Amino acid sequence: MTANSLTLSALRSGFESRSISSLDISLLYGQNLVIHGPSGCGKSSLLKVICGLLPASEGSIQWDSKSVTLESLSWWRTQVNYLPQEPVMGGDTIEAVLMLPWSMQATTLNKPDPAKCQEVLKSLSLQHSLSAEISSLSGGEKQRLAFARALLLERPIWLMDEPTSALDGNSRDIVMSLLKSKDIIAVSVSHDPVWIAAADVEFNMGVAS
């Protein structure tokens, strides 16, 4: 375990088959792990364990030389961007969605100004005004809006469940190159062969150990 590394040691959610090995890996800034395997093999459950939304059945998580435990969960949640399978909007307009972490006081960062918000939207090819209604957005636009909010939060660790499920090839490429340009640690669950091929490390939960 070293400073600035995310170490997942012998990690299991308990929802995977016993024949699947536990997740054992140490990731540094700039590294990108993709978890893949057939439907129902336990990928999302494992990601939820890493996020602290489910208890691990076995194993441990360390980040930056600190253990993630029940006592340290509130600190851990300030370190991660979690993007679930279904993007959580939490507001009626683009501005309300982008500002959700600030309205919930989930971050101590300064509130980004409208120009910064527009810049981040533009980087994801979202041309909408901040007052645009969420109900008018497509599934892919909502998924990119969730990315935009995560970018504004500037957290070091990104946990993403099927991040490209509603994206076309062009939007997926935009998201992939944006993430590559950030100094973050990324862990994702994906069925997307292009996304999987771009990973630095793969964990295949479809292969018994």
Ligand SMILES: Nc1ncnc2c1ncn2[C@@H]1O[C@H](COP(=O)(O)OP(=O)(O)OP(=O)(O)O)[C@@H](O)[C@H]1O
């Ligand atoms: N809270 C829970 N209670 C009971 N069973 C659960 C719970 N969470 C997950 N499971 C079961 O664990 C197994 C793995 O689910 P999980 O969603 O992690 O799989 P997955 O590999 O992500 O699937 P998919 O690719 O279809 O999204 C499934 O059989 C699921 O029904």
